[in-house]
Amino acid sequence: MSVLIFADQFEGHIKKSSYEALSYGAKLAEMMGTSAEGLVLGTIKDDLSSLGKYGVNKIHHVNDASLDHLDAQQYAAVIADAVKQLQATVVVFSNNLSGKAVAPRLSARLKAGLVAGAVALPDLSNGFVVKKNVFSGKAFAQIAVKTDIKIVALNPNSYSITMVDGTAAINNLTISAGSPRVKITATNKVSGAVPLGEAELVISGGRGLKGPENWGLVEDLANLIGAATACSRAVADAHWRPHHEHVGQTGLAIAPNLYFAIGISGAIQHLAGVNRSKVIVVVNKDPEAPFFKAADYGIVGDAFEVMPKVIEAVRKLKGK
Amino acid sequence: MKILVCISKTPDTTAKIAFTDNNTKFATDGVQWIINPYDEWYALVRALELKEKDPATVLHLVTVGSADTEPIIRKALALGGDEAIRVNADSHDSYYIAAQIAEIARQGQYDLVFTGKETIDYNGSSIGGMVAELLDMPFISLAVKFELAGTTATVTREIEGGEEVAEVNLPMVVSCQKGVAEARIPNMRGIMAARTKPLKVVDPAAAETLTEIVSFTLPPAKAGVKLVPADNPEELVRLLHEEAKII
């Protein structure tokens, strides 16, 4: 019996969202009185023993270069073998982009119930019940997993990382990985930018900014505080910004610590993707904009007058 | 080429979210239903484009749902597609639904199965991956671009911080999102034609459910917005730093 946490990597580095999954899995193992063990696939550049600081006792590493790129089919087969070898009873994923590819496959392969999009630790008082996000952030559901093996995919930014003193023991796990049926021919990274799904701070602009030439107001603030940039669907549809920045019910759903919305009306579909943010700040010239009802802080004013002053004040604060 | 597109019925994006039966059921009173936007705008439209390029392509739609999903599947047929299959079952368990779709896909020997990236009600983004596993097919999730040359697909998918291009031989399963296609509006001819397109109803295959919804809750209401005067934006920055401790 153990909790096995899949810590996924990109180009040899463990993703931040997986640190959350490790922390979550470690806490869950403690609740269940069992051990927390990580699973890492492919060639790794990081020091894996340092993952112990997220509370896991052991890291199992399938050090096989054929697993360097994500092929959901191959990954699910390898993870399923690891689950059996290690007799894991709970498997934790981050519900990040690779978690969304692999966790469902593993669920079908093992016939193990999956809760995709978990936002809290399971309630073990009556079975295994996990709170997840439904209706695009407008509600939560408590889902009972009925199978012996349980799979939880944790939404990014839903569980705070707790650090402990400790190093993890590394166990090289031998599992025949086969070969991928998906051939990766190119990787295009958005250089330097913070990935939106993992970002703790997000600055977002709407149609109120009038045109792409005014995005300096969004980007300057984002650069000063190390935030990712986002936009409303109206903005992505107008091709002012790339579509991967579109947040909302039909875009990316995010839950950063700060969501700073400039010139966005706060339509219900937009709110659905951002209302789990911890602190929402709205700058809008219309006092009736629906976004103010969902905001924690706001300024009723013209973004072109307000934002340069905000940026200046932040610059001073940061000493830049 | 045979393509199967998975279609799901979801509440309209503006629907009021409330629950009944001691918070165990979604309150459907007065709710308008739509085709799940990812299924309609991206999965279905990309499949239609492939059929337009190669008219010999057979395009079928599948939905798992009770009789009240029929207006939705007719709406989808109005955009295009040769026929639809409705598996007569009502479930919220992803594995059960995926097992039904996999069974249809197996019988129909499809080369390509398209799903939307997730449904906007249960947000599982699980069906595509599960169907692929049950069919032992490759799966590309969160595709933003899909090109086909013969039986080789070149698919661009979203990854954290960028995109990745993958080459895959059919058959395969793809979950589609924004970028794959541009949403369309059905025309009168499509709507008329949809009325007479075959809509087959089949009984569900035996399958287990692995999960169960125990209850729903709504998020707590916000305390209310703290407004800062427009002539003093420095105060906003101070509050974010000292009170919210966020920057």
Ligand SMILES: Cc1cc2nc3c(=O)[nH]c(=O)nc-3n(C[C@H](O)[C@H](O)[C@H](O)COP(=O)(O)OP(=O)(O)OC[C@H]3O[C@@H](n4cnc5c(N)ncnc54)[C@H](O)[C@@H]3O)c2cc1C
């Ligand atoms: C099925 C469906 C799904 C959808 N999904 C999404 C989704 O996922 N994400 C999404 O964002 N939208 C979505 N939408 C669209 C949504 O309904 C809105 O149309 C969209 O969010 C509006 O974008 P906006 O706020 O940028 O623009 P607008 O609605 O045009 O609002 C602009 C705002 O800027 C303010 N403003 C103007 N000038 C200034 C200024 N100088 N200074 C300050 N403020 C100013 C205005 O007061 C206004 O509030 C969806 C719609 C449908 C029907």
